Amino acid sequence: MTAMLEVSELRAAGIETVIVAGVDMYGKLFGKRMPVRSFERVVGEGLHVCTCVYAWDFDQDLEALKVEFAGAHTGWQDFRLRPDLATLRRAAWLEATAICLADSVDEDSGEPLPVAPRTILRRQVQALNAQQLNAYTATELEFHLYRGTPDELRRSGYRDLEPTTLARSDYAIGAGNAMEPFFRQVRNALEESDIAVEVAQAEYGLGQWEINLEYAEAIETADRHVLFKSAVSDLARANGMTATFMPRPLSDGMGSSCHVHASVRGDDGSTPFYDADADRTASAPLRHAVAGVLDRVSDLMLFYAPTVNAMRRIISHDFAGNGLTWGFDNRTTTCRLITGGPDANRLEMRLPGADVNPYLASAAVLASLRDGMGRRIDPGPACTGDGYSEPHGELPITLGDAAATLEQSLFAATTFDKEVVGHYAAVARNEWLQFLRATSDWDRDRYFETI
Known part of the structure; x- marks a missing residue:
């Protein structure tokens, strides 16, 4: 069984669910799960996610933490999770599931979000x-x-x-x-x-x-x-x-x-x-x-x-x-x-x-x-x-x-x-x-x- 997968191999590998996940400020995974059909559709553009994931605290309190990046003052705008297909792999601890880590990018420009942990490490x-x-x-x-x-x-x-x-x-x-x-x-x-x-x-x-x-x-x-x-x-x-x-x-x-x-x-x-x-x-x-x-x-x-x-x-x-x-x-x-x-x-x-x-x-x-x-x-x-x-x-x-x-x-x-x-x-x-x-x-x- 091969853990790392190509998009074209998902169905043949018995995958029914794909998780697309980013990493938040606390090192925790966030994202969405979907059938293979939906993943094939969003691979290029990515997923739209609310910027709250980089603007709330451990308890997901939307009021306590105040940052310039996002909040009521920005309208809680979206960013995109862009799948990094080099990370697409079987999540063998879950049944018939694959997981793909993603980079957090600006909704319009597609540029990496500076505050995203993966961006911070990649730049170093x-x-x-x-x-x-x-x-x-x-x-x-x-x-x-x-x-x-x-x-x-x-x-x-x-x-x-x-x-x-x-x-x-x-x-x-x-x-x-x-x-x-x-x-x-x-x-x-x-x-x-x-x-x-x-x-x-x-x-x-x-x-x-x-x-x-x-x-x-x-x-x-x-x-x-x-x-x-x-x-x-x-x-x-x-x-x-x-x-x-x-x-x-x-x-x-x-x-x-x-x-x-x-x-x-x-x-x-x-x-x-x-x-x-x-x-x-x-x-x-x-x-x-x-x-x-x-x-x-x-x-x-x-x-x-x-x-x-x-x-x-x-x-x-x-x-x-x-x-x-x-x-x-x-x-x-x-x-x-x-x-x-x-x-x-x-x-x-x-x-x-x-x-x-x-x-x-x-x-x-x-x-x-x-x-x-x-x-x-x-x-x-x-x-x-x-x-x-x-x-x-x-x-x-x-x-x-x-x-x-x-x-x-x-x-x-x-x-x-x-x-x-x-x-x-x-x-x-x-x-x-x-x-x-x-x-x-x-x-x-x-x-x-x-x-």
Whole structure:
């Protein structure tokens, strides 16, 4: 069975339904589903979709978030989802269904929407292409899996959650064996959808799991990432469970990460990050790239930590790095180097959590490493011990701080465009204000009687 499909092959492959999906600001899929006949008709022109999908918050509130891009002041105009036929594939976790990812383009001009995540990443890939470099990435995504469907957990107020492992089971084969019927279903569905799985394992947190996908060109990796999340969530629900990609679903549990690996190759097949004569084969361009990622991390923190919950993981010691640190194979640093061979040498950005939008996080890493390579800056000495042992530069620790830092960054404005920066800063400010306005169980537990 071939996962990747041509439009002419859909019926013969037993496909009855095609999903055309874009990616929103939060890294979630949106779009429409249709019979094959309708898909064949809209392939060229695309689908008309309301701009609200890039102008509302997590709860789809049309009033709270105010952005220039769209709203009542623009009449909630349409844009178009233009199918990228290179992504048309079988969605093997759904019956007789194919999915095609799409680019978000202007209704009239057909130009890519600047605020669309796929546009943002593509422009950073193209900037590297202009220097005869090609970007390769991988995203290592962790998640927690609880018993009970999403509807059941919502009705219970997400209280008394029952994790799928009741003891710490990091790397444990036994815990994996117990859940193998489910995870075999997941792996098979991913493989049959051309989402290549590398490895899977039980993780440290209760009910925590990790599935790593094979590395690929940057846009393909981000595409696979969002399809992976959809497949895991759908299959969990079908099996009476709920997968959450919150970075820290419980205060006393382990956070879920999404480490972003990145490397570049030359058009001629060269591997700029490898130097056989350098210390641990880390070439000067690789060191410059690391320096760039660290130098710009505060400016782009919002792309690495896009929610209030993401910050809870980052300020912990959940292997999320600490300030402006880097090291060789050192998991206590923000930027870890993996070296050893021409195709292996890469950097790993450890700040992002499982809630990250893969297009935005990857764009941030690629823009930063390109900047560091261009300026030929040095990252300083590698951290050889515990990266948490002392402060190593302050980073934004609240969503409000991250929004303000992005908005004030000249680097972000020139690299990503002022419209993009202003849009995502406004989204984050709104989310931060919603959090500040809410009275939570934490408030009552801490202050109700004692204040």
